Amino acid sequence: MSGTDMAFSGQAITGTASASPAGLRPVLLPWLAGPAWLAAALVTHYWPDADDFPDTNLLAILFGVVGIALLIGAALRLLTVRAPWLIVLGLGLGAWEIAQAKLIALPRPFFGTPQDLLDVFITDWHRLGLSLLHSLGLLAVGYAAGSLSGIAVGIGLGRSKRFRYWTHPILRAIGPLPPVALLPLAFVLIPSSWLAGEALMALASGFPAAILTWSGIAAVDPAYYDVARTMGARERFLTFRVALPAAMPQIFVGLFMGLGASFAMLIVAEMLGVKAGLGFYMQWAQGWAAYPNMYAALFVMSAMCTGLITLLFRVRDRILVWQKDGLKW
Amino acid sequence: MVTPSPGNGLALSLSGIRHGYTIGGDFTAVVSGVTLNVAAGEFVALLGPSGCGKSTLLRLVAGLEPPHDGEILADGLPVHGPDPDRILMFQDPTLYPWRNVRQNVALSQDISGKRDNAAIDQVLSLVGLNGFERAWPHQLSGGMAQRAALARALINRPKLLLLDEPLGKLDALTRLTMQTELHRLWKERGFTAIMVTHDVEEALFLATRIVTLSTRPARILSDIQVDLPFHRHRDDPQVLQLRRDILTQLGHRDDW
Ligand SMILES: Nc1ncnc2c1ncn2[C@@H]1O[C@H](COP(=O)(O)OP(=O)(O)OP(=O)(O)O)[C@@H](O)[C@H]1O
Ligand SMILES: [Mg+2]
Numbered sequence: 169m170s171g172t173d174m175a176f177s178g179q180a181i182t183g184t185a186s187a188s189p190a191g192l193r194p195v196l197l198p199w200l201a202g203p204a205w206l207a208a209a210l211v212t213h214y215w216p217d218a219d220d221f222p223d224t225n226l227l228a229i230l231f232g233v234v235g236i237a238l239l240i241g242a243a244l245r246l247l248t249v250r251a252p253w254l255i256v257l258g259l260g261l262g263a264w265e266i267a268q269a270k271l272i273a274l275p276r277p278f279f280g281t282p283q284d285l286l287d288v289f290i291t292d293w294h295r296l297g298l299s300l301l302h303s304l305g306l307l308a309v310g311y312a313a314g315s316l317s318g319i320a321v322g323i324g325l326g327r328s329k330r331f332r333y334w335t336h337p338i339l340r341a342i343g344p345l346p347p348v349a350l351l352p353l354a355f356v357l358i359p360s361s362w363l364a365g366e367a368l369m370a371l372a373s374g375f376p377a378a379i380l381t382w383s384g385i386a387a388v389d390p391a392y393y394d395v396a397r398t399m400g401a402r403e404r405f406l407t408f409r410v411a412l413p414a415a416m417p418q419i420f421v422g423l424f425m426g427l428g429a430s431f432a433m434l435i436v437a438e439m440l441g442v443k444a445g446l447g448f449y450m451q452w453a454q455g456w457a458a459y460p461n462m463y464a465a466l467f468v469m470s471a472m473c474t475g476l477i478t479l480l481f482r483v484r485d486r487i488l489v490w491q492k493d494g495l496k497w
Numbered sequence: 498m499v500t501p502s503p504g505n506g507l508a509l510s511l512s513g514i515r516h517g518y519t520i521g522g523d524f525t526a527v528v529s530g531v532t533l534n535v536a537a538g539e540f541v542a543l544l545g546p547s548g549c550g551k552s553t554l555l556r557l558v559a560g561l562e563p564p565h566d567g568e569i570l571a572d573g574l575p576v577h578g579p580d581p582d583r584i585l586m587f588q589d590p591t592l593y594p595w596r597n598v599r600q601n602v603a604l605s606q607d608i609s610g611k612r613d614n615a616a617i618d619q620v621l622s623l624v625g626l627n628g629f630e631r632a633w634p635h636q637l638s639g640g641m642a643q644r645a646a647l648a649r650a651l652i653n654r655p656k657l658l659l660l661d662e663p664l665g666k667l668d669a670l671t672r673l674t675m676q677t678e679l680h681r682l683w684k685e686r687g688f689t690a691i692m693v694t695h696d697v698e699e700a701l702f703l704a705t706r707i708v709t710l711s712t713r714p715a716r717i718l719s720d721i722q723v724d725l726p727f728h729r730h731r732d733d734p735q736v737l738q739l740r741r742d743i744l745t746q747l748g749h750r751d752d753w
Pocket of ligand 1: 550
């Protein structure tokens with residue numbers, strides 16, 4: 169019965185929407201984002217907490233400020249595409265607040281409240297920030313070194329028979345090994361844990377970069393070389409101005425895979441040996457059963473990873489403007 | 498015979514050229530004993546059936562591959578490899594997709610390290626591509642891509658221009674315009690040209706000499722001097738007679 173009802177109402181809704189193309193939804197939706205957040209603010213403020221949580225009022229104010237900002241945004245017609253997401257986000261945060269802070273539906277302390285998370289950012293932002301910076305520094309050095317040498321090795325594999333003869337077996341032996349497996353050995357053999365972490369991160373990002381640079385160069389249409397050769401191009405030009413740009417789309421695939429691998433390597437290295445960074449922070453939080461801190465660290469980590477991936481996509485879009493269509497991040 | 502401006506062209510001599518490829522484990526002869534002497538400044542049209550080895554012959558002359566047998570001399574010196582004096586315009590445009598039209602045309606200048614923007618502008622307007630300088634190759638039509646490739650071949654004033662069906666993808670009218678441009682350029686610069694074409698009229702309009710090739714493996718069937726003054730008319734009785742002769746050579750006596 170209810171199934172047919174739903175089907176019927178669904179039909180009715182589609183019918184209305186198609187009848188008025190510039191109808192209710194696109195006009196009204198942006199105006200719902202602000203109220204969703206304001207509702208979350210009111211619930212947070214007026215419904216008493218089930219326990220003694222920190223910063224409840226601050227959280228209510230924060231929700232309220234976002235709600236008002238969204239109303240202004242709707243008035244300025246800034247919200248169109250993102251409105252549905254902003255509504256769901258506001259409602260979701262409100263629901264979380266009700267479930268955990270007002271009703272304690274899930275066991276504490278493993279599941280925290282929104283205000284617990286906010287409190288971590290207020291009281292511990294300094295250490296979180298330093299951990300983030302440390303992780304970024306560690307990642308930047310290892311990833312850059314690994315990617316650059318990976319591309320260099322890939323060029324060698326693609327363009328030089330002798331280089332391929334000597335390097336290919338080594339690559340086949342070491343490459344498929346998860347770099348994490350080398351971690352215990354690296355911490356013993358390399359006196360500085362920082363250096364060991366960097367070396368493994370370079371390995372993690374270098375392998376995919378090398379393989380995909382190589383396969384990209386191997387797939388270059390030989391006619392491209394002929395065109396340049398008939399105009400007098402030498403090996404240097406053929407490698408850096410023909411093979412390399414032609415292989416660029418593949419190289420970026422390798423750089424993405426390498427970035428993912430070095431994220432994993434970064435966190436593991438920080439948890440196991442390097443005594444700083446977001447991984448270490450998480451490890452510490454777990455040791456002290458500080459679950460809100462763990463969630464906060466996860467949040468920062470996710471922001472860092474997606475931010476870096478976005479950055480890489482931006483660089484790629486700049487370099488590969490000539491491509492007909494690229495995947496958008 | 499026409500006397501072009503001296504010194505800009507290159508004399509070419511092919512003697513006993515043989516070449517072949519291994520396809521699927523079997524050796525296939527592609528060029529079998531081609532001997533041909535081309536004086537500086539001549540415009541030779543190469544005609545022959547599809548797959549007979551015309552493109553292969555041009556690759557050998559360009560120095561992209563050494564022939565299995567025989568010798569190629571450019572101005573008396575053996576050809577050992579590619580040289581910017583002998584530019585080959587390929588049958589496919591093969592523009593670099595990561596370079597826009599202007600950058601593609603400037604390729605040989607990038608290789609030699611000598612940028613000359615005026616020359617780029619000039620050759621772009623010659624092929625009628627001004628306004629498309631910043632277009633990417635995938636945004637061009639087939640004919641536009643071919644004109645861009647022609648511009649890329651013309652830009653650095655080679656002494657020998659090897660053209661592999663340079664106007665094959667153009668519509669009939671653009672083709673006429675480009676033939677006129679090509680003729681004007683050849684008169685003006687005096688380079689030596691070898692042009693593969695499937696179009697007998699085009700050969701008769703442009704060439705001082707028409708060489709027909711057999712089916713694979715390519716041999717020279719006939720070598721015809723076109724001793725007609727330029728501004729040849731397509732319906733000139735002498736042109737029509739030559740055309741009939743050449744089509745007969747290629748085995749199409751009854752078709753016209
Ligand atoms: N790289 C290669 N490897 C193997 N075989 C080749 C190669 N290049 C050309 N061939 C063979 O040589 C023969 C002649 O090819 P070519 O491209 O010279 O013909 P063509 O006269 O230019 O034909 P078309 O008029 O169709 O362009 C063909 O049978 C082809 O299969
Ligand atoms: Mg051909």
